[in-house]
Amino acid sequence: MKPYFSSREIRALMIFLPLCVLAVAGMRLARPKAGPAEVCAVAHEAERPADSVRLFRFDPNTIDYAGLRQLGLTAYEAASLLKYRAAGKVFRIPEDVATCYGFTDSLYFRLAPYIRIGRKYAVAPPAYRSERVVRQPLAPAPFLIDTVSALYLRAIGALSKRQAEALVRWRDLHGIRDMEELRECYVVSDSVAAALEPYVRFAVRHDPAAERVELNRADSAALCSVYGIGAKSAAAILRYRERLGGFRCVEQLAEVREVTERNYERIVKQIWCDSCEIQKIDINFAAPNTLMRHPYLPPRIVRKLLRERQLKGGWTTVGELVRQNILTEEEAARLAPYLRFGSRNDPGNDAASHGEALEMQERIY
Template identity: 30%
Template sequence: MEWREFFYFNRSDRSVVLSIIVFAAVVWLLAVLFDNTDEVGKIGTVVSQDSVGYKATAKGFSAEEDAKPYYYNVGDVKVERFPFDPNTADSTQLLRLGLQPWQVRNIYKYRAAGGHYSRPSDFARLYGLSAKQYKELEPYIHISADYRPAQEMAVKDEVVHSKDTARYPHKITLQQRIAINNADTTLLKRIPGIGSYYARKIVDYRKRLGGFVSLKQLKEIDGFPESTLQYMCIPDGGVRKIKVNKLTLNQLKAHPYINFYQARDIIEYRRLRGPLTSIDNLKFLPDFTPDVIERLRPYMEY
C-alpha cells in the first residue's frame, strides 16, 4: 500500500491504522531501551568483577573474601594482671591484660620487623598505649635475659646485691608486710603491683603529709591500686607533725589537708585569740568541718 492510499480510508480506519503504528513504535522503543540497559548492566558487572579480580590478585585474597568486612570480636574480656614479657607474650595473653586488638597488632608488627623490648620503659613507646595503661602494666613487665642490653648483663654481678639500684626486685608474699612510713622506693617496688611510678608517688605523698597514719590515705593517690594494700602496714609513731602555732601561711597550706582559706583562718585565729591549744579550737570555723578536723588531728602539734 502506497502512502497516498492512506488518505482514501475513512476516518475510523485511519484512526485504527495510526493507533497500530504508534503502539508498534512504543513497543520498539521500549525494547531498544531495555536492551541497552541490560548491556550497560553487563558491562558494569564485567568491569566490577575485573576490578575486584585484579584487587584480589594484587593482595592475595579472593574477590569474595575481599568484599567481607573485618571485625574484631573479642567479647567481654576480663582484665587480668600477671607477669609477662612483651617480647614473647602471645595475643591471648596480651588481650587478657586489657590491651586492645589493634594494640596487640602493633606489638606483633614491631616484633615481626625485628624490634624487641630491652627494658620495661621501652614498652611505653608502643603506639597507642596510654600513660594510664603503662602505669598499670609496668609492675608486671618482666624482660627475659635474652632481650636485655649486654651492658646491663655485664654489670649484673656488681649490682645484684645493691639495695638502692636493684632493677628487678623479688616480690614479697602475702605473709609479708612492708612498713610504708620508712620504706624507700626500692623496697616499695617489692610489693606486687607497685612499680617505679607508684613507689615514687607513695614517697612523695608521705613526705608532704609527714607520714601515713592509715592505709586508706594511699587511696588519695590518683589511680592507686587498692589490691596492694594487703602487703603494707603502718607501725605506731613516725609521723612528722605540724607546728601549727609557728608556721607561716605558705608553710601551713603546703600540707595536703590544709588549703589557703584554712591556713588563713589559722593565722587569723592566732592573731586574734593567741596560740591554738587544740584542733578543736577551729571546729566552729566554716572551713573546718568534722571530717577536716579528724584528718588533721594526728598531724597537729601545739
C-alpha cells in the first residue's frame, strides 16, 4: 500500500508545526492583559448612561436614539424602546413606556413627568374628544347688523357656522333695515330673532320719501343711490326707459325684468315720475325701426300700423286706432301717452289726442 506522505513531506511538517505553536504562544505573551476594572467596563458598557444627562419633554413615538441617551437611558434601554417602535407598536398613553422590555419602574417614574404623547398618537377619552367639546359662548353685546361678521354671530351662540354665513350673504345681497327684514331671512327663526332683538342695531338712514329720485331724469349713479337698485338693475332700467321713451308712472318699473317683486316694494317708496319728460313717437311719420323698438308695440301691431298708414295716410286720435281694430282699448290706453298724431308742429292734435287718451285710461282703469 502506497503511503499518503513521502518521507520528505513528513520531515517538513515536523519542522513547521512546532514553529506555528511557538508563534501563537509568542503573540499571546506579547498581548497586554486587561485589568479587572477594564473587564467590568466592557461588560457593563451597555448599562452605562450617556455622559451628559438632560431631562426634557419628549414624545416616545418620535424621539431618536441620541435623544434617549440624553435623557439618561442606557444603550440597552434606548435600543429596547426603538425596537418596540420598529415592531409596529405605538405609545398611546404615557404608561405604555413602562411596558418596554428592560424598563424598570424607577426609570419610568423618572421619565413620566416629561412624556408628552402627540395628538396624532394619543387616545382621548370619548367625553373629552374635541368634536364633543362645546365652547362657552361669548356674552352678547349690541352690534350693528350692517357690519357684523359671521364669526361673531357664531361666537355668541346665536347661529351655527352655516347659518351665520348664510345670514351675512343674505344681508349683503338684500340688505337688512329693521327687525321685519331680519325675520325674512330664511335661517333666522322666530326664537333666534327674539333673542337677537335686544342687541341688534340698524344703521341710521335718511327718509327715502324726503329725497325721492325722479325716474326719468336720473342717471346710473342716482338710481344706484336708491335702496334696492344695484348696478345691474340700474343699467336695465336705463335701457328700458330709452326704449319706452320715459316712465309715465312708477308702477311701470315692475315691467323691468331685473327688478324683483321684493325690491320693487322698496323702490317705489323712494322714486317719483315726471310724465312731462316722456319722449313721444309721431305715429304718422315714425320709421318702422322706431316703432319696433317700443316695448308696447309688438310686431303684429307694427305691421297693421304700417299697412293702414300706407293706405289711409295717418290718424288724428288714438280712438281711430281702436275703431280700425289695430289696437284694443287696453293697448291703446297703455300706449296713448307715448303717441303723437299729425305734424310735429301741430300742438292742437297732440292736445286732442292727450285728452282722449286720459278719457280712455279712466274708462279702463
